[in-house]
Amino acid sequence: MDFLIFKAPMLMVQASLDGILLGILFALIAYGMALQWGVMNIINIAQGDLVILGGYIAYTIYLWGIHPAWGVIISPIIMFFVGWALYKLVINKVVDRDLFISILATFGIAIVFQQLMNFIFGADVVVAQSEYGTTMLFDNSVTLPNSKIFSAFISVLYAVALVIYMKKSRLGRAIRATAQNARAAKILGVDTEKVYAATFGINAALCGIAGALISITLTLHPYVGLPYTVRSFMIVIVAGLGNLPAVAVSGMGLGLFEEFADYILGTEFRIGAVFMLLVFILVYRRFKLSKKREYLK
Amino acid sequence: MKQKDLILYSGLIILGLAAPYLFSAFKVQLTYLCVLIVLAMTWNLQGGEMGYNTFGNILFYGLGMYLTASVQVGMFFPLAEWTESGGEKTFVHTTAQYFQGIGVGLLVSAIVPAVIAGAIGYAILGLRGHYFAICTLGLGIAAGEIAGGIEIIGAGQGFTTPPFPAEIVDTEARGKFFYFLSFALLVGTFIFVKYIYGSRFRLILNAIRDNEDKAEAMGIQTMKYKIVGWMCSAFFCGLAGGIMGGLIGYIDSTDVAFDGREMGVFMVLMAILGGKGTLWGPVIGATLFHFFKEGLWTLILGWQYVALGVLIVVIVVYFPEGLMGWLREKYPERFGEVIDEKDRKAQVELK
Numbered sequence: 001m002d003f004l005i006f007k008a009p010m011l012m013v014q015a016s017l018d019g020i021l022l023g024i025l026f027a028l029i030a031y032g033m034a035l036q037w038g039v040m041n042i043i044n045i046a047q048g049d050l051v052i053l054g055g056y057i058a059y060t061i062y063l064w065g066i067h068p069a070w071g072v073i074i075s076p077i078i079m080f081f082v083g084w085a086l087y088k089l090v091i092n093k094v095v096d097r098d099l100f101i102s103i104l105a106t107f108g109i110a111i112v113f114q115q116l117m118n119f120i121f122g123a124d125v126v127v128a129q130s131e132y133g134t135t136m137l138f139d140n141s142v143t144l145p146n147s148k149i150f151s152a153f154i155s156v157l158y159a160v161a162l163v164i165y166m167k168k169s170r171l172g173r174a175i176r177a178t179a180q181n182a183r184a185a186k187i188l189g190v191d192t193e194k195v196y197a198a199t200f201g202i203n204a205a206l207c208g209i210a211g212a213l214i215s216i217t218l219t220l221h222p223y224v225g226l227p228y229t230v231r232s233f234m235i236v237i238v239a240g241l242g243n244l245p246a247v248a249v250s251g252m253g254l255g256l257f258e259e260f261a262d263y264i265l266g267t268e269f270r271i272g273a274v275f276m277l278l279v280f281i282l283v284y285r286r287f288k289l290s291k292k293r294e295y296l297k
Numbered sequence: 298m299k300q301k302d303l304i305l306y307s308g309l310i311i312l313g314l315a316a317p318y319l320f321s322a323f324k325v326q327l328t329y330l331c332v333l334i335v336l337a338m339t340w341n342l343q344g345g346e347m348g349y350n351t352f353g354n355i356l357f358y359g360l361g362m363y364l365t366a367s368v369q370v371g372m373f374f375p376l377a378e379w380t381e382s383g384g385e386k387t388f389v390h391t392t393a394q395y396f397q398g399i400g401v402g403l404l405v406s407a408i409v410p411a412v413i414a415g416a417i418g419y420a421i422l423g424l425r426g427h428y429f430a431i432c433t434l435g436l437g438i439a440a441g442e443i444a445g446g447i448e449i450i451g452a453g454q455g456f457t458t459p460p461f462p463a464e465i466v467d468t469e470a471r472g473k474f475f476y477f478l479s480f481a482l483l484v485g486t487f488i489f490v491k492y493i494y495g496s497r498f499r500l501i502l503n504a505i506r507d508n509e510d511k512a513e514a515m516g517i518q519t520m521k522y523k524i525v526g527w528m529c530s531a532f533f534c535g536l537a538g539g540i541m542g543g544l545i546g547y548i549d550s551t552d553v554a555f556d557g558r559e560m561g562v563f564m565v566l567m568a569i570l571g572g573k574g575t576l577w578g579p580v581i582g583a584t585l586f587h588f589f590k591e592g593l594w595t596l597i598l599g600w601q602y603v604a605l606g607v608l609i610v611v612i613v614v615y616f617p618e619g620l621m622g623w624l625r626e627k628y629p630e631r632f633g634e635v636i637d638e639k640d641r642k643a644q645v646e647l648k
Contacts, residue, residue, distance in 0.1 A: 043431070090610055109606065269446050282428055282435075290423055
């Protein structure tokens, strides 16, 4: 086979590093997905669009002349309130309903978000220049934008901070209690409605951080939200709910897969490959689980 | 009752046959309406009757579209050169070739999606609930992305379907041809779905929807029925796609064929709007939705997707049972449901 990537070992190193750094970013989004899925039992199709919205917030402050890296602080704050409002408007009505209802409702939200972003920010592909420069490795044969390293670092930082917050703080404990048993938590005096709103807000804030990082490392476009949703969904079902190290590992795995698929299949099949991988993972999971069921017979 | 039905159906058929002459300016919209009703009805077989909420029927729709056009071209001319030349055509279909092509093409576009549905059914339909929904969503989008990368069917630049033969002088002929084609499909689909509604097959599908494990325990081979149900949907979706491809005249991978953002959502929305799990629900839902869309789309130009998104949220959150469900709640007697007042009171007291 005459794929370029197998001829040049340095390209492999390049793809691997790119993939891992990208994967950490995906894991951050997936963490938010796992959080709301675990606590509220909701699959949020609009997850990716929240990410893109967060990215556009960072891009806006970049247009105002502020360095886009500040977006990782400003964007989650704004996004938290966006998430909170979204919960109060729509999500609280679908929390205890059928999962398909929540999928369809968030699908509707995703369409609204896409279109509004299209109006406000235009349909062009944009990127916020961080001007961090690039790092050259291995005799200049591997180029690594510093913004990617920065984004991976910030992702890890926020993820660790959130884990500590969930373990130590009062709200964190309330969230975990609600995830375990919402009814019991309610009886013991936890305001589950507030917990749900906070969870959705935190998820949106995580999306905001990820979006701000994407605005400096990758590109933004109003309609590219859905692939991020699917990526985070995929990572969560591979890793399982509430298994944070596994989320990180499978995020990196997905990043690697994508970079290699990019080189081997060609860039035009990249998104297609992501969606096909989703189908394959689900089908694999189904056969694995069906074996288990047979044992129960 | 029987006679009332007869009057209703013959009235509708006469209306359908007369429609292109009565509203001759709206032939394209009427064709759309027929296709939308077909899509909503087949989605209802899946989502409403079987309880498998799919976003993936767009896969068969798009597949049918590409297959019809490819067969129609490929039967007489080299396909690769056709797509490469884009809009400028050096090949021209004669009248006979055009109709032969579209006939064979529609046949292929009905059978192949059904076969594909059967082939992947075992793997996909084993998924339950939201996993199935997301998986089919992924399938539809993956198909669009992949079709957008394949050179022979036009890749990103799209695929122009053969133009209607120029030898036919009647300018109305094209619109009429596609209208009657889609109307025939609609009648065929309706008869088929109505037949299913009166059969044991529907009861089995409902059993799967209500409790699949119990249905399995009762000795129903659920997988077999699920696959057959999906194949029926795929069959009609493929035909609908083939007709739409010919009508639109241009196939783009993600904006026309595997159009999950429009058609893929429309079919779910229409079925839910009208009422899942009813025979007339999807028909009414699709008609209402189409009128709403055609009436308002131009008024709120640019904002139509926002309106669509809001509509989805509103319908799903506040109106999940749909029109038929609401009517059923209001006038249960008219749906043949007998309410035992004593029993109901007893239940209310229990609560």
